[in-house]
Amino acid sequence: MAEDACHHKTLRYHFPSVKGFRNALREDLDDAALNAGWNKVQLVEGGVAYEAFRDVLQVIRGLLKRKGDNMQLSSGVSGPAPPRDKRETPMDGDAFKLCDVLVMKNREELACVLGLHVFSDSSQLSWSGGTLWLFSLQFPFVLLSSMLRGHLHPGHTFLTRLLFRVPGTLLSGVIGCLYSAHKLYPVRVRLVNDFSRTVEWVTVAYIPVVQKLPEPAADERARIRRCGILQRVLYTAFTNVIGRSHIGFHVRVKDHKALAFPRILLYICDQPDERAVPNLRGGQCAHPCTSCMAKIDVIGAPQALNGADRSVINTLTNQVELYEHTRRQGQRRRRLALGALDSTSGGVPGLAAMAGLGTAPHMLYNMIGFDALHVCSTSAS
Amino acid sequence: MSDVPPARPLRVCDCEFEEEFLAGLRRHQYGVHDGVVGHHTQLPRRQPREAATNDHNSDGDDGPGGGHRGAGTAASARRRGGSRGGAAADGYVADSESDSPSGRATPPCTSHSETTSDSAVQSQLRTLLELTRILVPESDGGSGAANAVPEYLYSSVGLHVRALYEALGDAQRAEHLVHRRKRAKPGQFNTVRLRALQRVVLQVGGAGLSERD
Numbered sequence: 001m002a003e004d005a006c007h008h009k010t011l012r013y014h015f016p017s018v019k020g021f022r023n024a025l026r027e028d029l030d031d032a033a034l035n036a037g038w039n040k041v042q043l044v045e046g047g048v049a050y051e052a053f054r055d056v057l058q059v060i061r062g063l064l065k066r067k068g069d070n071m072q073l074s075s076g077v078s079g080p081a082p083p084r085d086k087r088e089t090p091m092d093g094d095a096f097k098l099c100d101v102l103v104m105k106n107r108e109e110l111a112c113v114l115g116l117h118v119f120s121d122s123s124q125l126s127w128s129g130g131t132l133w134l135f136s137l138q139f140p141f142v143l144l145s146s147m148l149r150g151h152l153h154p155g156h157t158f159l160t161r162l163l164f165r166v167p168g169t170l171l172s173g174v175i176g177c178l179y180s181a182h183k184l185y186p187v188r189v190r191l192v193n194d195f196s197r198t199v200e201w202v203t204v205a206y207i208p209v210v211q212k213l214p215e216p217a218a219d220e221r222a223r224i225r226r227c228g229i230l231q232r233v234l235y236t237a238f239t240n241v242i243g244r245s246h247i248g249f250h251v252r253v254k255d256h257k258a259l260a261f262p263r264i265l266l267y268i269c270d271q272p273d274e275r276a277v278p279n280l281r282g283g284q285c286a287h288p289c290t291s292c293m294a295k296i297d298v299i300g301a302p303q304a305l306n307g308a309d310r311s312v313i314n315t316l317t318n319q320v321e322l323y324e325h326t327r328r329q330g331q332r333r334r335r336l337a338l339g340a341l342d343s344t345s346g347g348v349p350g351l352a353a354m355a356g357l358g359t360a361p362h363m364l365y366n367m368i369g370f371d372a373l374h375v376c377s378t379s380a381s
Numbered sequence: 382m383s384d385v386p387p388a389r390p391l392r393v394c395d396c397e398f399e400e401e402f403l404a405g406l407r408r409h410q411y412g413v414h415d416g417v418v419g420h421h422t423q424l425p426r427r428q429p430r431e432a433a434t435n436d437h438n439s440d441g442d443d444g445p446g447g448g449h450r451g452a453g454t455a456a457s458a459r460r461r462g463g464s465r466g467g468a469a470a471d472g473y474v475a476d477s478e479s480d481s482p483s484g485r486a487t488p489p490c491t492s493h494s495e496t497t498s499d500s501a502v503q504s505q506l507r508t509l510l511e512l513t514r515i516l517v518p519e520s521d522g523g524s525g526a527a528n529a530v531p532e533y534l535y536s537s538v539g540l541h542v543r544a545l546y547e548a549l550g551d552a553q554r555a556e557h558l559v560h561r562r563k564r565a566k567p568g569q570f571n572t573v574r575l576r577a578l579q580r581v582v583l584q585v586g587g588a589g590l591s592e593r594d
Contacts (some may be wrong), residue, residue, distance in 0.1 A: 006572040014575060022592060023562075025582060026571040030559040031567035038558040041551050052558055054403065111491045120492055235546045236555065323545065324532060350546050358539035 042238060043230040045210075053205035053233060054106045056189060057240035057249075060114060060262060063191050063202070064251055070196035071253045073112035073260075075100050090115060090192035095265040096362040101260050110258040111248065115192035116241075119201060119268045122185045122209070181208040186235065191212045192265065205237040227347050234277070235350030245355035263356040268369045278349050278365055279319060285343035292366045295340075312362040315350050323348045403536075407512055510535075510544055 006014075015021040037054040064071060075081040075091045080100040087090050099113045161274040184206035188200060210229055235242075241262050248259040256319040267277055274290055275282040287293050294307030322338040326346050327333040341348070357367065392397050393406075396413070400406040513536040537539040570579040583589040 002573050007574060009572075011575075011578070014569070014572075027562060027565045029569060029577065030536050030561055032567065033558050034561060036391055039555040040558045041555040043551065047566045052556075058393075131550075232546070232549065232551055238552045239552045243503060247505075264512065311539075313538060318543070320541050320545070328532075348542050348545055350542065352538050353543040353546065358542065359537075 033354050042207075043229055045225050045232070045233055049208040049210065049229055050204065051208060051229070051233050051236070052184070053237040055240055056116075056238050057244060057262075059189060059202050060116075060191060060203055060241070063194065063200070064253065067196055067200075068253050071191075071193045072195050073110075073193065073253055073256065073258055074104070079104055089195070090117065090265065092264065094262075095119050095361075095363060095367070096192065098363075099261075099263045099265070099356055102356075102360055107259070110256065111149075112251075112258045112260050114251075114260045114262045115265045116262060116263060117190040117192055117266045117268065119190070120185065120186040120207065120273055122207075122273060123270060154218060177221050185209065187234070188370040205233050207233045214375040221284065224346060226272075227279060227345060230273070230276050231279065231350040233348055235353070238351065238354065242351075242354045257373050261355065264351065264354060264367055265363070266369050267351075271370070273372055276369050277351070277368060279345050281339070281343045281345050286340065290368050310342070310365045312352075312358065312364045314366070315344065316349075318342055319344050319348050322346060403513070403515065404434075508542075510540060513537075513540065514544070 005095060011021070012115055015024060017121065034241075037050055037058050038052060040050055040052050043049050043051055046317055063284040072091065074099050080097055081092070083094070083097060084092075096113060096115050099115070103111050103113050109308055135156055146256060146320045186203045187205040187207060189204050190201050194200065207230055210222060212218045213222060245262050251260045267275060272282060280290060284296075287301060289304075289307065290310075292304075292307040292309050295305040298304045298307070317339045320337055322343075322361045323346060327336045335346075336342070349364065352364055357364040394409060394414075398406075398409055400409060441492040513523075517532040517534060533541075533543060533544070570576050
């Protein structure tokens with residue numbers, strides 16, 4: 001460890017009290033959270049949930065400022081590259097080139113696409129504010145003996161008393177378990193125009209895990225709540241990006257000033273989110289494929305290759321109409337018909353408002369990338 | 382109850398003026414009625430440039446123009462994060478909440494020019510939203526309790542999605558994750574050993590130690 005002038009000073013010298021140490025830690029954490037632009041909002045979707053997010057547009061601007069020298073504005077040298085089989089970077093993909101062509105077409109000033117990859121994995125839980133509880137395999141016996149000896153007093157501190165008065169308890173297979181106050185999973189974003197050696201994923205939001213409640217049809221209601229929270233979190237974090245995706249914003253990269261249009265090219269997620277992000281019905285339904293309309297009867301058969309692609313405009317229009325009827329609690333038969341038509345659930349995908357997904361080249365249902373490595377590792381373990 | 386979608390409403394003004402194209406209807410409404418009229422469609426006027434400047438500089442002072450007092454007050458209230466009250470007061474829920482920049486909690490590192498440009502963009506989008514939507518008459522849209530929520534037709538489905546989520550007002554209700562303490566002095570872990578200790582405390586076990594630990 002490197003040594004500085006205060007290397008041999010004690011902790012007591014820097015922080016005279018425990019409270020001072022705690023406060024210093026808290027102030028550093030607060031400062032970091034504020035500087036990173038973290039916000040929170042209370043969402044009510046059949047229950048109260050808190051969501052933490054930061055503006056993705058600010059994240060993009062921060063990345064552009066820090067890594068401006070390593071940014072590439074277009075897939076080709078001075079414009080969109082021609083289609084080819086080379087796939088060395090995400091900018092070589094068809095999605096980027098399609099957006100590149102559309103953005104640069106008929107525009108007088110230099111325009112570019114800022115491609116975004118989004119990643120969320122509900123199996124990667126983060127937690128905070130938890131309490132460490134310790135359990136012993138001999139807990140019932142020690143509890144009984146402790147009661148007989150009169151060590152146990154009524155109140156909440158009985159476990160603490162038990163653990164400290166009977167130290168042998170700790171030696172017999174203690175199992176630690178962290179009961180957390182908040183369970184969340186992160187949404188991360190990556191800018192694909194970044195050509196530096198390190199691939200940087202930036203966390204932009206934390207989605208709360210919605211638990212089932214003891215109620216009739218708990219599974220279905222929890223799924224609807226989960227979808228609703230997910231969509232609102234995504235829309236809140238991407239609000240400004242959605243606005244700028246239509247009209248662009250000016251960036252300066254390598255002494256070039258360009259009008260940049262952010263586009264989501266890929267959304268990497270696990271299987272539940274694969275259906276939840278475009279608000280499609282999960283589990284058993286007539287059209288279980290996210291990107292095409294192949295029926296469940298032919299899924300896995302060669303005929304599935306001939307399935308027509310999902311029409312973004314048609315499906316989205318049906319989803320919006322279904323949502324409007326649900327909001328007004330009317331047209332029940334039509335709601336059922338609309339839901340069955342495209343195997344959609346009752347909500348509207350928030351990311352559909354973004355240019356490139358709800359507008360040309362209509363990549364809303366093609367942007368979902370199934371996280372195959374995650375599935376492999378889960379099944380292997 | 383039927384399985385057919387509601388028919389497109391006629392482009393008819395409240396004063397029985399009919400127009401084939403939406404642009405003509407809007408021209409009539411802005412020319413004759415001084416703005417878009419109808420249920421939940423009245424937008425607060427934008428402040429004149431000098432009034433906005435005075436309001437900004439004096440932080441709540443409405444400036445010399447008494448005629449702009451209402452707009453200035455509403456705008457400054459929105460700037461302080463009170464957009465919910467203003468939205469509820471004029472009965473305009475969706476679009477006044479989409480006028481977000483003032484109510485939105487901006488990170489401290491945001492530069493003034495970025496905030497201003499963002500607010501201009503959002504104002505522009507809000508105006509676009511207003512000009513391109515048509516109120517569906519109640520007789521066409523549904524009946525009973527359904528009429529409590531006004532229904533609009535939008536020029537594109539993407540705009541409709543945006544309006545639905547803006548109506549929820551999540552981004553406008555957002556606040557900073559934490560509030561800075563009074564007389565806070567961040568950066569007290571300023572030696573190598575202290576920083577190492579801080580790293581251990583914050584990262585041990587993945588989530589770090591709780592305050593009780």
